[in-house]
Amino acid sequence: MTDTPEKIDYSKTLYLPETEFPMRAGLPQKEPEMAAKWKQMGLYKKLRASAAGREKFVLHDGPPYANGNIHIGHALNKVLKDVITRSFQMRGFDSNYVPGWDCHGLPIEWKIEEKYREKGKDKNEVPVNEFRQECRDFAQGWINIQAEEFRRLGIEGDFDNPYTTMAFHSEARIAGELLKIAMSGQLYRGSKPIMWSVVERTALAEAEVEYAEVESDTIWVKFPVVEAVLSEVRQNVLGAAASTERLEQLRSASVVIWTTTPWTIPGNRAISFSSKIPYGLFEVTEADNDFGPQPGEKLIFARRLAEECGAKAKIVLRHIADLEADELGAITCAHPLADLGYTFAVPMLDGDHVTDDAGTGFVHTAPSHGREDFEAWMANVRALEARGIDVKIPFPVDDAGFYTEDAPGFGPSAEGGAARVLDDNGKKGDANKRVMDALIKANNLFARGRIKHEYPHSWRSKKPVIFRNTPQWFVYMDKELGDGTTLRSRALSAIDQTRFVPSGGQNRLRAMIEQRPDWVLSRQRAWGVPICVFADAEGNVLKDEKVNARILEAFEKEGADAWFAEGAKERFLAGEHDGEKWQMVSDILDVWFDSGSTHTFTLEDRPDLKWPADVYLEGSDQHRGWFHSSLLESCATRGRAPYNAVITHGFTMAEDGRKMSKSLGNTVTPQDVMKESGADILRLWVMSTDYAEDQRLGKTIIQTNIDAYRKIRNTVRWMLGTLAHDHGDEIAYADLPELEKLMLHRLAELDQLVRKAYDEFDFKRIVRALSDFANVELSAFYFDIRKDTLYCDAPSSLKRRSALFVIRKLFDCLVLWFAPMMPFTTEEAWLSRDPKAESVHLEQFPTVSADWSNEVVAEKWKGVRAVRRAVTGALEIERKEKRIGSSLEAAPVVHVADAELLKALDGLDFAEICITSDIQVVAGDGPSEAFRLDDGTKVAVEPKLAEGKKCARSWKITKDVGSDPDYPDVSARDAQALRELAQAAG
Template sequence: MTDTTDKNDYSSTLYLPQTDFPMRAGLPQKEPEIAARWKEMGLYKKLRASASGRTKFVLHDGPPYANGNIHIGHALNKVLKDTITRSFQMRGRDANYVPGWDCHGLPIEWKIEEAYRAKGKDKNEVPVNEFRKECRDFAQNWINIQSDEFRRLGIEGDFDHPYTTMNYHSEARIAGELLKIAMSGQLYRGSKPIMWSVVERTALAEAEVEYHEVESDTIWVKFPVRSVVLDSDQQTDLGTASIVIWTTTPWTIPGNRAISYSSRIEYGLYEVTAAANDFGPQPGEKLIFADKLAADPFAKAKLEFKRLRAVSADELGAITCAHPLADLGYSFAVPMLDGDHVTDDAGTGFVHTAPGHGREDFDAWMAKARELEARGISSKIPFTVGDDGFYTDEAPGFGPSAEGGAARVMDDNGKKGDANKRVIDALIAANNLFARGRIKHDYPHSWRSKKPVIFRNTPQWFVYMDKDLGDGSTLRTRALSAIDDTRFVPAGGQNRLRAMIEQRPDWVLSRQRAWGVPICVFADKDGNVLKDEKVNQRILAAFEAEGADAWFAEGAKERFLGNEHDGDKWTMVTDILDVWFDSGSTHAFTLEDRPDLKWPADVYLEGSDQHRGWFHSSLLESCATRGRAPYDAVITHGFTMAEDGRKMSKSLGNQVFPQDVMNQSGADILRLWVMNTDYWEDQRLGKTIIQTNIDNYRKIRNTIRWMLGTLAHDKGEDIAYADLPELERLMLHRLAELDQLVRTGYDDFDFKKIARALTDFANVELSAFYFDIRKDTLYCDAPSSLKRRSALFVIRKLFDCIVLWFAPMMPFTTEEAWLSRDPNAESVHLEQFPSIPAEWMNEALAEKWKKVRAVRRVVTGALEIERKDKRIGSSLEAAPEVFIADAELMAALDGLDFAEICITSDIMLKSGEGPADAFRADDGAKVSVVPTLAEGRKCARSWKITKDVGSDPDYPDVSARDAQALRELAAAK
């Protein structure tokens, strides 16, 4: 205690809070200092050493793409991961976090190409490995930048040894995973319609596209019936009719090879009775439509019509049509195919089937391939559109040999070419255009270039989804079984991923680019893969030493084939792997190859879009090579929207950048926002929400600050549980309850539940209740006071629990607080969550104090009115009469200093209803209060009004309690 120089100045005799922990956090300045300290002390290595021998917990990092500054989605993602890892580390696990980066692929290659174009350089004139080096350097630069940005967020992990997909060992292992699939017969070269970016000149997977609304040409086209083959006793009048299809992609008409219908739909034969159009059907023409859809096309074509009769499914199946552009060279027969994908929701009830331009078209065509061949109809799928968007000569009348040269579907900038117009003009000339129009609809775009894609048939490398793998399983069934064995948080993610796996086509692995891991196989002219482990080992050894650049080096073919194989027979595949295969293989070269990790991972955590991305590709790759998923649990988060619920965008000016939040408010504010969100859903962020979290943070910080100031007087004494006053035991009971909630919340990855519970506890139960009640005891009681020493003991436990439980969420603030409490400590993050004694849990005591607090609420309500009406200045001026008409409530107060609990100088408890004009609360408690003023004098030290002020002649202006305290303090000098 500080000595007093003035007998009547008692402020220096009080145990007032003393701390250097500032009220104003100054996080933008303080956090980098703390981060620098962690780096200097080697916190990461200390964490690993302290966890040596513990059971491992592994959250495998889904790799962000190394091509720009981090955005708010990165911040959300990394904070969630860091919180999880820290929480398990502080609960007895070895929770090592290894950050990773996705480095290959089109976005980086596109950036280098843009730089080339700006300098007037041609990528194709630069040696491929020189180009690849520029891509590698570009990625490494952004890895360094993002690494610093993640660390500024407080993310702790092995940033000195991250994994990257472009690391030589990683590239070798990715190639090795591909070769495993190839050697097991799961890899094949096939010709299928895939999404193709004309702008980027590469195939795209579903995960690489996004959908935007576009306005397209739409046409209704007549396919004249060429023949109807029915039994001899069946007569038909369909020979002069036409079947009408509808499409939003007129350019695919040259690729048409069939018409699909559904035996579940009712169709009719219709006749035109009047026409008011410039082209198209004329009176007397007969047309076949789905009955439900006929009216709209006729209206669009400005026709009047009548229905002649129904057309059966048997009749439709017997029809063969002529192609509407037969005179241009499309002289083949167009068969009718019964297909489950046909509906009568829109169109005509018939689906124009171009197997080279759509998956459903392809599937319908291939399902009937043998049957068609038996009928003399070729099942060959044409390559009508080249990789540059121009028609080929397999599209007669529109290819290079056509008058005017080749028509183009799309140009290098993603703009619509002249293909639609030329096809429509040709249909009009052939008198087979029924009607035309415009329609707005969603259409796939490359998420990188933001330009539309097309569907085109092209040779690519695939992994079978439904091939028997020798044990009765297929990749699809393995993946579906693995999904059943995986925990999903939230649970709905399981159904979402399952639906995607159930419906997905074979996995397209090939990309026609330069920056990535090559599909490092040799194939003959029929697409058969060379299976020679000696060749494979030469490839993998070279990749390990030189990276995947070895595949593109001069003489690579001869080097890898050696003398055992004829180079004329085997072609070296030059396509690169889909980057999703790269990231889907990270479990192999990270989890399996690093001794500080383990396979499978306990958790994968990413945005909900990764059900079709990383979760998906990792599942397929691992099931193809290991028969199970590489994870035990999958956690998904939503996306961050602007404060008004709209998508964040540069054009709207509503973006929130994590760098700005950290520079203005601090990383812990951003982290606290993450902790308080329903992150499983889309969440919102903006100035108001940030301010709300700043306000919450201040309350938490002030609670911690008050505890630190109070504990400046703590001698570290432990008090036996049995000797503690009831109020202290109540607080320990609450800690026991919160311990269960916190541990369960961290296990359930329900951080909002924890953050809200701890924040409410700090603000409501501590600051506004327990601390408020105990301030008089803590500040004024004598050094020997058991109540004061008990309170210090409990506050020490409260501080430890709250700071440790908050540590995974707010690592900077809790570190500052921990070191403020003990400057000799290493780090709060090297601690474990506190172990709570079983005896602290006391349900009976908690039930009793619910009654005590119910009575207290009525008293404080009455005093608040007295304060508002200025009849008292503070509650210490009051000595209310409290009437209690409930025996249980009265019994709960037995033995308690209820005046202390209500922070009044005195209180009188009486049984009964109380006067009619007494204050009563609206909560139904049988309590009424008559406010009265306290009698006696005001103690100059504690400011309580008591009748014993002056009872001690040595201290005539203080109460007896305060006189005893002053006497002890004087004796201790």
């Protein structure tokens, strides 16, 4: 026997993992450095250059508003967009992301006005273009801040050349889109009740309104009947005497209405009823009230609501007669405030919007103050004119919420001056009280009360709005456009041709388009793109392409400020039209028209993009916002949607499911998460959640994602350490051991899953699949089995080189598949593996050979793993009872009664697979005391201790330790490895 010169430190002879990729990520420190590096190296330009000539994939960015730091909703939104664009870029597309910003509109204007108020300045005394420049500067400041915050999230895009709605070219294109609509006859000036913010002094679109609970005055009002007529049919049914009596009863009765907006009574012009509801005539028999109906009065209600209404007025009612629809339709009432000058007749109108769920069964109809009221009035205009009724719709309330002279008794000439609905702070004015006092004085207030209900508020000022009739500029929804279509039909057809993720978004947007009224475009503000048309006194639009060309040329050079510049009217008309007849419209465009037009100056005008976009992605509220306005604008000018697919996400709630609120202290900001944990943790949360629904976020959820991240990182770290010993050997598939073939088969399966899920925008499926694969199939199975081979086998070992080959493929696949989701971590890992590489983000998804798919091996190893689970379960008990310390101390006997399972184990080193020093597999049921799983697997395990000596290098207990005289304390396998290592060293 050869004497060993000295005891060998065997740890130095093992291929243990070696890597500088740290276990502790340190993301808050590393990520900003990496983002700065990407910016310095021009990663965005390198991406564009690498993708030149490929098929384009375009996700068009819905513009956030440039007026504050980003919040968690922005982070969710931008991460989703970034992952989509990166995933398509890494799958062979030219997937360019161009960020954009909405810059015009009320919120920015409001901020500048607040500064003025603080300094005692009056906005109206400042030249309009000077004011607009301050708005422009304010927006640009926030664009710069938000751009850096988005980059900190790892968002990659053309931040050096974003689109903004306030760029001169953008403003010219927005104006051009408006002029297309105007020239095609789709734009008109009309008078309709719209939602109006008294606080902000502007019209609001539905998308600019949110609902909040308020407590309102509610009143029941009597409208005295002044005329009633019975049809010949009704007279024949009742008979002469009864008909006369019925007419006398009706002419002495009052129709009772109910409303939660007492201030709208001066705008009343009709009462609506439903021919589908049973009504009745009632008489008051008892009364116990300070005001209101008294015994002997006759009142008309929906029958099912009469008793409830009587209780409100503290009266007892007696049913006199049922009333039919033809009787109600022939009634004419007096206005309850006729003594104040409301001397016109109030007709009864049959309306589908009337129900008997609440109130009285009659709807007070003020066409100046409600959409349904307006529609009911307009549907009956011809019939009303035939009856000699004045159909003109009044303007009872001005832009500041004061009554006008169209509200006699409450306007400027009334005693005490004009009453006010809401004041400048959105607080309730004196209008309700003055109207109710007048109704009491006229003996026409039936009852009053208070009610809590949902009421529209401006989502900016958070103050209540009112419905107010005012001249505005609209786009027709139902005007025939010369090709047999209308804007509504075009939009509905486009929705049918669009892919929606989730699919429910299609029905939601369709319902909104089906029900929406004409599109109101005008806003009474200063900061935005003007409605740059000339109109005469009747609202006719000047149609002259030469005038339009001068306008657009000026906007392109000077921006929309050109419209407000001194001498603009003369400049654009150029003496070719009567300046007295044609007046410049002073309103600006709704900002939703701005954002709805972004597809023109972004997708159409940039050669690095294309029209239409492949995808629009925003929050689900944008069915009524950006998706909606983009659809209408594009359908009005191009006949189709500007997108092929629409993806929506929900909103982020606090961990307990409540809305995030500073007052509740449950707000999570992306800045805080990145500072404490890193952007990749936040991104992993976005990817793991069901973003289509409302999500939750808080400390516990963040910690859950940190734990999941650590497991993924540790898997990557172990692979990097192991691959430090890889020489890049390529192993033919036929030469691979079955276990390696199984791993490649799983990569082939995952490749299909990952690509399909990225196509379907199902990111949580990818994260779950890859995380489970890394944790369960790699760390706890494959790596665990192969550690002995990788650490201890000789350099020439085919099994070891095969394992390294497969781990190389595993590393490439996992890191590249995860790259769109966790750009910082995957970049760190990729460059750690290959410091000469430029960036993981310049790579493509890995090519997975179709030959790797091997169902035969996969099916066989299902059986192998089933038997292994039984062995593992038995050894776990042995460890727990401290009969063994490590599984290498065991040499179990495994009884397999299932012939198929037994066949699956044939030819395998099952001890290696179970990480034991030895194992014996025999056919049969095994003894009754043997360990069995309760899953029905026909496997019984007898735990036995391994026989032999413990190898000083691999720690296996074998009978061949000492068989090599040069290495007396190691196994034969390890001795051979040591000999090869010694020869290689020289």
